[in-house]
Amino acid sequence: MTIPYGYAKGTVISAPSLKPTRRDHETQYHLHFSVQVADEVWDVAVNVGTNDSDDLLKYKLVFDYRHPLIQTLQASPAGKNDLTDVNALPALDFVRSDLLGTTGRWRDSAVMDGSDTPEPVASLTRLIEKALSEKFDVYVFGRFYSEGNGIHDAHMNQGSKGRYIHRPNSDQNDHNAVWQDGAVLIDCRQPEWAAYFAAFEQQYLPTDDLGNPTPSSSPIS
Template sequence: MALAYGFVKARIVSPPLLKATRRQHETQYHEHFGVRVNGAHWDVAVNVGTNDDDDLLKYKLVYDFRHPLIQTLKQTPAGSHPLTGTAALPAIDVMRSDILAATGDWRNSDVMDGSGFPEPAASLKRLLVRAQQSQADVYVFGRFYAEGDGIHDTHMNQGSTGSFIHRAGDDSNDHNDIWQDGCVLVDLGEPEWAAYFAAFNKQLVPTDDLGNPLPDAQPI
């Protein structure tokens, strides 16, 4: 069963703030910012890295993003748009669509140290601040919060191992899935948009129809 997935189209109403979340073996960092969705305040959590040099991010921060998806998204109204179970764009799958065509190479994130200086946190924050100041439309793809109003998992959501393995019919864990990848797109009023894509180094591709790594899968 697929998890609750989709995107929000909104404008930023509170500036990005770097927050740390302690996991079992590492600390993960997110840029949190607020958006207004149908009159409600939503929290957005965008992954920017970890303090574990064995589990960093691969990321793309693209300022000349071009794709036919732009025209589709421009025509959508502001608000939340569920895409659970959708197996085509505008749902995002970095392995099964051409969404990353002409976006250049993946970059390695810095090791996060709790400050706002490592990349991609520093550059992403500048982009989000610019988006808020210019009242730009922001499109955030990911999984909706199970409790409260918000969206997270704004990274590739397939190819993980261990507790994230997707077992058919079992929706009890935060599992892999296809056509559920996250990203952030920003319409700055130019023909090209800005885009942010991310995946953890420990996520492996290619993946099967459940989003689990195939036997010969490798890091991106």
Template sequence: MALPYGYVKAKIVSAPQLKATRRPHEVQYHLHFGVTVNGAQWDIAVNVGTTDADDLLKYKLVFDFNHSMLTTLEGAAEGQTDLTGTEALPAIDFERSDFLANTGAWRNSDVMDGSEQVEPVASLQRLLLRAQQSSLDVYVFGRFYSEGDGIHDVHMNQGSKGEFIHTAGNDANDHNDIWQDGALLVDLGDPEWALYVAAFDQQYVPTDDLGNPMPNSQPIS
């Protein structure tokens, strides 16, 4: 079963804050910021890294992003767009679409230490502050909170192993899925757009129709 997925088009109303989430074998870090969606404040949680040197974040931060999908986003209404079960753009799939064509190589994040000087925290925070101060349109793709208003899983959402394996009919949270990859885009003013996408070292491609790693899969590179 597909998890609730889509995007919001909104303006940032609270400055990004770095927050830690403790997991069994690591601490994951997110930049949280607020946006207003139909009069309600939503929380956005964007993955920026981990303390686990064996499962670092890979990311792309592109300031000259260009794709035909941007026309669709520009024409979209402000607020929430539900794309659950959609298997075509504007739903995002890094493996099954050309969304990341011509965006360059993946970069390795720093090992997170709780500071804001490491990458991609520092660069992404500057971008988000610019978006807030200039009232720029921000588009956040990911999974909707199961409780409360917000979006998380703003990273690749397929290719993981272990507890994330997707079995048919499974509606548990955080399993693999196709056409549910996360992304953050900022309209910097025609024709300039910025894109941030992320994945983890321990996510593998190619994936099958459920989003699980294929037998011949390898870490993304």
């Protein structure tokens, strides 16, 4: 099945809050905050790390992000922008586009302990709080909630193994896919844009046309 995907354009209306989610053998941590998306209030969940030292988050937090995608986003309407089944920009694919071409190396997150001091939690929190106070336009890419107004999976959504393998004609609602990567971009007003990209150490590249790791793939690290 195709997973509903796209981005929400709006303004932050609440301070970010760190929340844990138990997943199999690990606890993942997300920054949750509310965004005014047209005439609706959406919940946003952004992955910032895990307590599993064998599958840590890799991230890029760029404060001078530049890419032609910016002009497309600025011209887009505020609200929900559905990009399901779109196989080109402005849908995001870290492998099949040049989005990350000038963003530097991936950084290793800390092992999360539930506090808001490890990176990237601390820096991303400050950025979201600035977006709140300055009323910056925020663009959150990911997968839409199946119930209610919200967006999550704001990280790379391909290259995973195990239960995330994409099998054609399956009714699985959480699997690898191409052109469905997540991110957060913030218009800090000309000329500055900030961008947050994330992936997990146990995601493998390159990927095939379904977003699954190829036989010759290796961990993103």
